[in-house]
Amino acid sequence: MSLIHPIQDIVSSEDGSLIFGIIKNEVVVFRVEEGKSQLVGKWVDELDRNEVIREKVEKEQARQIAENITKKRKTNDESAKTIESENKTAKIPTPGLGAPTVYSHLRNVTLSHGEKLLIICADSDKSVIIFDIDNDNKENVLQLKKRQPYPKRPNAIAISDDDKLIVIADKFGDVYTMSVDSDVKKIDGNVEPVLGHVSMLTSIVVVKDSENKKYIITADRDEHIKVTHYPQTYIVKHWLxxxxxFISSLSVPQWNKTNDLLLSAGGDRYLYLWNWGKNELLSKFNYEKLIDKYITDAHLASERFQNEENNLREYCVSKIVSLPSNRLVAFFVEATPLLIILKYSPEDNTLKLFQTMEFAFNIITMNVNNNQLLITLDNHESQNKDFIKILDFNENTDRFSTNESLSNNLDTTIASTLIEDKTSHIGSTGIYPLYTTINLKKHGESYS
Amino acid sequence: RAHSNPFSDHQLEYPEKPADMDWSKLYPYYYDENTKEMTKKVTITDIGCGFGGLLIDLSPEFPNDLILGMEIRVQVTNYVEDRIIALRTNNVETKGYQNINVLRGNAMKFLPNFFEKGQLSKMFFCFPDPHFKQRKHKARIITNTLLSEYAYVLKEGGIIYTITDVEDLHIWMAKHLEEHPLFERLDETWESNDKCVQIMRHATEEGKKVERKKGDKFVACFKRLPTPEII
Structure with a gap:
């Protein structure tokens, strides 16, 4: 039996009627109605990375030839003409034996506030891709609107609350803004970022304070959270x-109507709770004991960084989301099956344990809509079951529980509709790397 | 080594936040044993201070300021440390050179870990690494994104001094500073009346080297403008 690849990223419309999932280099869309689901959209990133590389190599070759000619002209070297006339074809480098597999990930699936647009980032050409969501289209609700490549890989994105502007944080630490409706343009050294860190950016949020002033909050691999004014992005408000x-995830809780709270986590053993406007660390929640028994040999540090006893384990928080109501916050530690839900207590500004839920497989990612938590699992050992768990909040028990019938229905829909779709299967490249957050950990280069 | 990659994860020591920095080890003369606090804060920095020539010449000119050199290369930092220890030992009677010191660090990444908002009055960038290749331009010490961070640690009216013997880099630095809304270029009259400009032209080892080779030196100085009203 062909195995369908686990779902790497997920987002849902607020009412839960549309669910968008990322499988390898493919987006799939499911419509949920009265507990039943169906596939209503699909898009595959078919861009050949070799073409992107070829373009780059050819451009560099042209530049080098031009440079050589200018140099030789300066020294009145006759061979300048020969260089010009020689027209070599550019050599495209091919990975040698043992080279790591290159994956064409799609990332950061984001739904605009008005739910008219879907935004994703593609590794293949380091682009931000925008789709119109056309609910009336019976063939495919996803209609490609725009594909804008960037010089460095977009690592995190946010969208302004009027859905007009996308804010992009890249792997090199720079932040760019892009108008949703603008034409695709060439972004090179002449386009200046609006702000930046000298470190890989991992998370970005755009937030308004109680006086309606806007800010961009960015987090990086160097423990830094920076609060910058918007649109005056040249004014740094402060660092938290x-x-x-390293920091892997930021979240501004929706239930906090004054918008002054911020949650952050990553390689530390704590979830941090801030008043970001006042630059106050309100409290920290230590999750070490909760997670201890789930930290296994799968978390052993790589050989390069291992200690003499060979027992150094490294782990981190992969993602935090705040739930729409009840002052709840959910997070999980990478490569564990445990979901941890905390409740904010306004009396003393702390986070307290509310609920934990253990799943049959490791959690890959999660997201929320108005009423539900959506969890995707590393189900490659389950014969095309347990792709997704939908958790409902039960008012009677005051706790979350798995909506078994809807979750099973979605699993069945995924298995039956994608079984013929080879793109979504675990193929010769194997499973895409699912636990990459821990790679953000710094180990220090002691020799330099 | 002549260069160091500012993007690497060096094994660096830096405080979690400015308040955690123990300055007493660097400037013991300005540490008050009774209050357990520093009597002065660092107000002048030389970013990428190299062999420390500028620090040493600035020291007697600014006896009321603490001056810090930041350098990313370990060996060079050790050399400057030794140099300052020797100068302090040789000038015990006059308490000379107590107001300067050097720190190994990556200013492009961790400057805000050391300094509070508006703490600095002068920042020097003398003969920075030119990073000629276009794709290396983000490694330059003056970029529009880093300038916003320098503007944060500089007080209003504070000065950024730049000097280089590479004309392309000079044009690049001046362009980025001129384009930044929080900086304004100071004119040649100002430059010729400023003692730091004179020191910067002649004090640094790089400056002397350029002089020996009879090369050009390009200077540009900028004032930190008041932060405008937040819109």
Whole structure:
């Protein structure tokens, strides 16, 4: 039996009627009605990375030839003409034996606030891709609107609350803004970022304070969270200092109507709770004991960084989301099956344990809509079951529980509709790397 | 080594936040044993201070300021440390050179870990690494994104000094500073009346080297403008 690849990223419309999932280099869309689901859209990133590389190599070759000619002209070298006339074809480098597999990931699936647009980032050409969501289209609800490549890989994105502007944080630490409706343009050294860190950016949020002033909050691999004014992005408000390890995830809780709270986590053993406007660390929640028994040999540090006893384990928070109501926050530690839900207590500004839920497989990612938590699992050992778990909040028990019938229905729909779709299968490249957040950990280069 | 990659994860020591920085080890003369606090804060920095020539010449000119050199290369930092220890030992009677010191660090990444908002009055960037290749331009010490961070640690009216013997880099630095809304270029009259400009032209080892080779030196200085009203 062909195995369908686990779902790497997920987002849902607020009412839960549309669910968008990323499988390898493919987006799939499911419509949920009265507990039943169907596939209503699909898009595959078919861009050949070799073509992108070829373009780059050819451009560099042209530049080098031009440079050589200018040099030789300066020294009145006759061979300048010969260089010009020689027209070599550019050599495209091919990975040698043992070279790591290159994956064409899609990332950061984001739904605009008005739910008219879907935004994703593609590794293949380091682009931000925008789709119109056309609910009336019976063939495919996803209609490609725009594909804008960037010089460095977009690592995190946010969208302004009027859905007009996309804010893009890249792997090199720079932040660019892009108008949703603008034409695709060439972004090179002449396009200046609006702000930047000298470190890989991992998370970005755009937020308004109680006086309606806008800010961009960015987090990086160097423990830094920076609060910058918007649109005056040349004015840094301040840094939120307190992390000692990389930051992987930020979240501004929706239930906090004054918008002054921020959650952050990553390689530290704590979830941090801030008043970001006042630059106050309100409290930290230590999750070490909760997660201890789920930290296994799968978390052993790579050989390069291993200790003499060979027992150094490294783990981190992969993602935090805040739930729409009840002052709840959910997060999980990478490569564990445990979902941890905390409740904010406004009396003393702390986070307290509310609920934990253990799943049959490791959690890959999660997201929320108005009423539900959506969890995707590393189900490659389950014969095309357990792709997704939908959790409902039960008012009677005051706790979350798995909506078994809807989750099973979605699993069945995924298995039956994608079984003929080879793109979505675990193929010769195997499973895409699902646990990459821990790679953000710094180990220090002691020799330099 | 002549260069160091500012993007690497060096094994660096830096405080979690400015308040955690123990300055007493660098400037013991300005540490008050009774209050357990520093009597002064660092107000002048030389980013990429190299062999420390500028620090040493600035020291007697600014006896009321603490001056810090930041350098990313370990060996060079050790050399400057030794140099300052020797100068302090040789000038015990006059308490000379107590107001300068050097720190190994990556200013492009961790400057805000050391300094509070508006703490600095002068920042020097003398003969920075030119990073000629276009794709290396993000490694330059003056970029529009880093300038916003320098503007944060500089007080209003504070000065950024730049000097280089590479004309392309000079044009690049001046362009980015001129385009940044929080900086304004100071004119040649100002430059010729400023003692730091004179020191910067002649004090640094790089400056002397350029002089020996009879090369050009390009200077540009900028004032930190008041932060405009937030819209």
């Amino acid at each position: 200092f307190g992390h000692n390890e």
